[in-house]
Each structure stands twice: as structure tokens, then as C-alpha cells.
Amino acid sequence: MKPTIIQFMPLPDDLVSKLTDHFEVIEVDNLDQETVDKHNEVFQRAVGLIGSGGKVNEALLARMPALKVCSTVSAGYDSYDVQALTRHAAILTNTPGALTETVADAMMALVLCAARNIPAMDQWVKTGGWHTAPEQLPLAIDVHHKKMGIIGMGRIGLALAKRAHHGFGMEIIYNARKPHKNAEQEVNAHYASVDELLTQADFVCVVLPLTDETHHLISHAQFDQMKESAILINAGRGPVVDEEALIAALKAKKIYGAGLDVFEKEPLVGSSELTTLPNVVTLPHIGSATHETRYAMKRDGVQNLILGLQGSLTENIINPEALKA
Numbered sequence: 001m002k003p004t005i006i007q008f009m010p011l012p013d014d015l016v017s018k019l020t021d022h023f024e025v026i027e028v029d030n031l032d033q034e035t036v037d038k039h040n041e042v043f044q045r046a047v048g049l050i051g052s053g054g055k056v057n058e059a060l061l062a063r064m065p066a067l068k069v070c071s072t073v074s075a076g077y078d079s080y081d082v083q084a085l086t087r088h089a090a091i092l093t094n095t096p097g098a099l100t101e102t103v104a105d106a107m108m109a110l111v112l113c114a115a116r117n118i119p120a121m122d123q124w125v126k127t128g129g130w131h132t133a134p135e136q137l138p139l140a141i142d143v144h145h146k147k148m149g150i151i152g153m154g155r156i157g158l159a160l161a162k163r164a165h166h167g168f169g170m171e172i173i174y175n176a177r178k179p180h181k182n183a184e185q186e187v188n189a190h191y192a193s194v195d196e197l198l199t200q201a202d203f204v205c206v207v208l209p210l211t212d213e214t215h216h217l218i219s220h221a222q223f224d225q226m227k228e229s230a231i232l233i234n235a236g237r238g239p240v241v242d243e244e245a246l247i248a249a250l251k252a253k254k255i256y257g258a259g260l261d262v263f264e265k266e267p268l269v270g271s272s273e274l275t276t277l278p279n280v281v282t283l284p285h286i287g288s289a290t291h292e293t294r295y296a297m298k299r300d301g302v303q304n305l306i307l308g309l310q311g312s313l314t315e316n317i318i319n320p321e322a323l324k325a
Contacts, residue, residue: 005048005305006039009073012295015302022306023048030054036063050305056092058084069308073301075099075288076237078210082319089325092318093304096155098296099288104159106287107235110259111148111164111203113281114231116140120278141229141256147171149201151194151217152208152236153180160205161187173197198225203233210237218242223249231257235287238262247273250280261287 005023007016008031019025026042028035031054036043043063049056050071058081061067067090072080075096085092113119117140124130124137148164150157153176164170165187172189174180175197183189194217198204204226208214218232219242226232232255234241243264249255257279263272266285274280288294300316307313317323 008051071305095300100155102293103287114259146202149197205233208236216242220245235261
């Protein structure tokens with residue numbers, strides 16, 4: 001009998017076929033308690049779990065004593081209790097490589113849209129502003145040859161830096177846990193403290209995961225340090241930026257604007273002032289949302305699960321210590 005895995009998100013037929021070559025695949029709608037109760041016997045025997053958007057915590061793991069590999073079809077893993085997975089000797093895998101270039105594209109788009117007022121200008125034309133009040137066309141700010149500060153120089157940070165430097169002649173400064181040799185060699189990037197970066201950058205681009213250390217890393221004090229002409233771009237994790245502080249800074253014109261693909265609470269509530277402020281560009285967390293990238297993420301998630309359960313996975317493991325456990 002083939003080992004059982006649980007699939008809790010839709011996958012393309014060709015990828016499901018890859019899984020069924022190795023496993024008995026049981027598809028469920030979600031990981032809610034009602035679903036687990038309904039499929040209790042399946043969860044009890046499942047050795048693998050693949051999907052995204054579900055909460056994997058101690059309560060769920062207690063219902064999955066046979067679990068060995070949990071494959072999230074995403075780069076982030078905020079909803080996974082990594083310590084609990086490690087205690088249960090289950091590895092967590094993710095798919096960071098598949099979305100690097102696409103998220104960098106989206107971040108550069110936010111830079112351009114926020115600086116050049118693209119969404120507002122689109123509406124200005126569509127609502128007749130060009131005809132009725134052409135003299136009221138608001139001016140924007142340049143992107144080319146400005147200074148971009150990147151907080152978090154990982155795969156996406158470097159891909160963004162390449163676009164900005166080679167495509168727009170931008171100077172790159174960055175902050176990371178340690179100096180990034182590739183960034184310094186490929187785009188002549190200069191390491192800076194967060195304080196230095198905030199005071200110097202025309203565009204402050206945040207590409208950080210959410211941890212205890214990064215929660216509200218950008219708050220009131222940090223906005224006070226930024227230039228009045230600066231634009232904040234966040235496509236990492238919403239809670240890295242204190243939204244209350246961001247709204248206050250935008251309303252007081254302490255910064256020029258913001259481009260956001262992530263928020264403290266998602267979906268963004270309609271009552272949030274971020275939905276009405278004219279100097280904010282908002283996207284619905286779609287940094288990786290292209291046909292090609294979403295397929296590649298699912299493909300990598302399937303590959304992670306297969307190799308993980310075969311004991312031959314060597315990359316994309318969040319908690320390798322679980323292998324020792």
C-alpha cells in the first residue's frame with residue numbers, strides 16, 4: 001500500500017499525477033477542525049501534507065502522529081509552528097526560489113507606480129480629468145538615478161537591486177544580517193545600518209520575513225528619520241511595518257508615499273485609511289501571482305514533498321534539526 005499524503009490546495013493534474021505515482025493522495029478543502037474531524041483516520045495515517053493557507057500548529061500535529069514532511073507552497077511560513085513541527089520530527093519545506101524574479105518585478109512596479117502616481121493618473125484620465133482640468137495635472141517624482149535602500153538582501157532583495165541599478169541607474173544601499181558579497185560585486189551596493197539607510201534612501205524597500213525581531217521594525221521613530229520625499233515599499237510581511245505609524249506619517253506628509261503588497265491584517269479591511277489616502281498604492285498580496293510562478297511554486301512544493309519523504313531533499317528545509325529528531 002502506498003503511503004498517504006494530504007493535499008489541501010488545488011494542484012494541476014500533471015502535478016497530482018506525480019504525487020499519485022508515489023502516494024495515496026487525499027484532497028481536502030482546508031485544515032479546519034471540522035475537516036480534520038471528518039477525515040480523522042486519513043489525518044492519523046498521513047505522512048505528508050502539501051498546500052498553503054492552512055494553520056499547522058500543535059493541535060493539528062497531535063492529530064497527525066505519522067507526519068514526516070509538511071510542504072508549503074509559498075516562501076513564507078508564518079502560519080506554521082516550526083518548533084512544534086521539529087518536536088514532532090516533521091520537516092517543513094518551502095518554495096522560495098520559484099518566486100524571486102516575479103516578486104522583484106512587483107516591487108519595481110510599486111516603486112514606479114508610487115513615484116509616478118500611476119494608479120491616480122489612470123483614474124484621472126478615465127474620469128475625465130484630462131479634458132476638464134488639464135492644468136491640474138499633478139507632477140510626480142523621478143525614479144532614475146535615485147538612491148534605493150533595501151532592508152533584507154536575500155534572493156528577492158538582490159533581484160530588485162539588479163533591476164534598480166542596471167535598469168534605472170539607481171545607487172543601492174542595503175541592510176542585512178551580514179554583508180552580501182554578491183550585491184556589492186554585482187550592483188556596487190553599500191552596506192548601511194538601518195538608521196543610515198532610512199536617512200539616505202529615496203526609496204526604502206522592505207523584503208523581510210516576520211520574526212519577533214522584525215515585527216514593527218519600521219514604526220514612528222523610523223518614519224521620522226526618512227526624507228519627506230521618500231517612498232516606502234513593503235512586499236515582505238505586513239507586520240514588519242507599523243501600519244498606524246505609516247498612516248500617521250503619510251497624513252502628516254513625513255514621507256511622500258508608499259507602495260504596499262502586504263498588510264498587518266489580510267485582506268485589508270475597507271475601513272483602513274490606507275484605502276483612501278491618495279499617496280498610497282495598494283496591491284492584494286499578489287507579488288507572486290503570475291501563471292508561470294504559481295505553477296512553478298506548486299511544482300517545487302510537490303518535488304519537495306516527494307524528495308523529503310524519500311529522504312533525499314537537500315534544500316528548502318526550514319527546520320533541518322527535525323531530521324536529527
